[in-house]
Amino acid sequence: MNSSAPFTPVIAGSAAAGSAPATPKNVSHRGGPESPTAGALRERFGAAVKRVDVVWGETTIVVDSRRLSEVVSWLHDEPAQRYDFLVDVTAVEFRDAELPIEVVWHVRSLPFRRFLRLKVLIEKGQKLEVPSVWATYKSADWLERECYDMFGITFAGHPDLRRILMWEQYREGYPLRKDFPLRGRFSRSEQLRQALSANPEARYSMDELSIAQAFEDLPDEMRRRLSEGEKTGE
Amino acid sequence: MATTKRTVDVQLSTSGLDAQGRPQRVPLVTDESGNVMTLDTPPGIEPELAGDHMLINLGPQHPATHGVLRLVLELDGETVVRCIPHVGYLHCGFEKIGEYRQYNQIIPWTDREDYLNSPGNNVAFALGAERLFGIEITARCTVLRVMTCELSRIMSHLVWLGTTCIDMGAFTPFLWAFYQREAIYKLLEDWVGARLTTTITRVGGMAADVPDGWVDQLKHFVRTFPKTLSEIDQVVTRNAIWVGRTIGLGVMSPDEAINYGLSGPMLRASGVAYDVRRDFPYLDYETYDFDVPIGTSGDVYDRYLVRMEEMRQSIRILEQAIARLPDGPVNIDDHRVVLPPKSKATSDMESMIHHFKQVMEGPRPPVGECYVAVESPKGEKGYYMVSDGTSKPVRWRIRPPSFVNLSAIPKMVEGHLLSDVIAINASIDIVMGEIDR
């Protein structure tokens, strides 16, 4: 710890001097004022901004998937926007299968005290893939992994996209999809069987096994199976 | 105590020669009276032991991982070179179930995900649902919810304090902290009947109004709690062991902290003044007079100090809330959302229909979506709800602060010792129910 340098705290909202935030009251359902970011985005990106909605006081901007990375890094770096805090990455699938799946990013600008929702719509039949924002926000690491785990949406450019909440060899599918039944696809005994029968020595990923040259200490049978490409589970 | 170093030729019962035939020499250290003291091997005598790195698995069943967290550590001796966390051992499908439950039926679920902050989660969800429905709560309900949130904050920080102290070997503050938690349990039990998983709010109001004498009980708690806090402060804050074990550990700079999505005391200890109560207020928090503690170095000790101070500020807010608690109804009057009183439901036709629709189908919000965030003791807790006009949400997303905070652990523990991993893990204040949902 180096305490010789004088410490200046990073005050949130410092750029928005004079604005005293207050509890929002009587927020209207639609038609509220747009966030100034919407106008700035339209100006900068034009057609990449497909739609702007204001629902319950929150501005939602639907963006073209191919330009998402540009939009996100612009929002992060632009001095007048400074959306430095990624709150959440998630997806929404509607009960009506004709509606597109929406991938949602919630971002905050701490200096300006703003909140923004970005969306990318994946139409029915399109590949479930969107660009990753990990390069801009490190918090996207686990958030995107979870979105992949629950919905099967691939985030292109993510360094290590694998399941995080379910075990890596989970075979039933992607739980939060609407065609995934609440109790899972298999019977309870089958689910138990799959959970309990996971290869008992295979509790480490290949990455972890490479750490300690533990590979040499494994039994021959196990080593043979691993070298044949059998993926280890959790 | 002065020591004199002398190099002494050791007479061994063996030949005293090593394999190459050279005499063996072992340095000995003696104190003034000539007694030999054993020391650690002085540096430079033994060659660097370059060995393989070791793979250690911490968890998922472990006393100090605060739940079912699994950390796979690559150790070089005792220094952590790499840390790979595995979560998901408590994944229980909350978000999936939320799509099959009415809004009031989801509130018991919010208790169970961050179970240390149950009442606070209830309030957060109710705020989100009320925004989605477009309704405003009563003044009394607003103040009661502030009291709930702050009591919940104290409850959660007490568990954090108790378990962190136990992890570092200090058992007594755990008992003191839990004794105060029992006082809060008594308050909550007198109010809604449950100690831990309270389900204290409903969409449009609270489960019940506070009983007579409850506010006096709360006043008594507010008066007596700071004494326990200062007792714990006395034994922990300037304790050499505590300070030695926590200073300089797990440092996150302000920019890193923001980029890694940290929130709550983790972020504030790194020097970023972001508190949802201040920056995106709810429940009229801007009208309360309280400070937001901010740390300077972002290490484990600062996080401890920030949380201790937050508890004191919570007491301050509670005092103000007690002073301003207005009379009046707790629930709003809109019977499309709140159940009508039984006397009306059994006599008045319209109320009977409202009752029927609410019990059978549940209140239905308009089509829309909203994200409402509160400052939970762990950080920014948000509920993102998407409605398609039916009584069950299309999507109920929990933005878990501990999940994002924990994702920074590999960065924080690298280069530290194995025992520091426990301290750093404890300082994040994780609750696996929220991480895995």
Added chain:
Amino acid sequence: MGLSDHPLAQIVQGGEPWMTTRLDFLVNWSRANSLWPMPFGTACCAIEFMAAAANKYDLARFGMERMSFSPRQADVLICAGRVPFKLAPVLRRIWQQMMQPKWAISMGACASTGGMFDNYAVVQGIDTIMPVDVYVPGCPPRPEGLIYGIMLLQKKIMAERASDTSLRQEMEPDPKSQLYIPPTAIDELSEPFGNSVHQTRSGL
């Protein structure tokens, strides 16, 4: 000359030799009053367990203040909290690592039956993966409830007899499927029951 030839052992009371009943009493009394719990705490019930171990509802009066986080030294596994499928092999492994004599308390609704989590992720009762002695209902059970469950377990232990060899048998799972009760039994135990299905009006 074995113990059974001893004159004292010839005194038979209620069908059992007097000597062995005294021995049984001694062994059971010492076991029941010094159960070292293995707190397999996952969720909210773990917090109520901690509250039961803390100063207001002191578990030390039962000889249980020494939490044994190593299963090798534990007597009773208290599964406090919900167990998802990902955690099931871990729980099974911990149970197998405990040595006889061992008992299990399933604390809370989620450990006993899956609780309110009737979905794809949660084991519908840990008795589908390991044998349970006492079930403590509640969500979470009050510390008094847990203490009642512990007292029931103590009563159960006091009623044990050394001559009953079936008590200390380790249940081995079927090597192929790793299940120790038949799949039909598991499916039957895991079915949603009562009006839990109807309360939500979606039939799910």
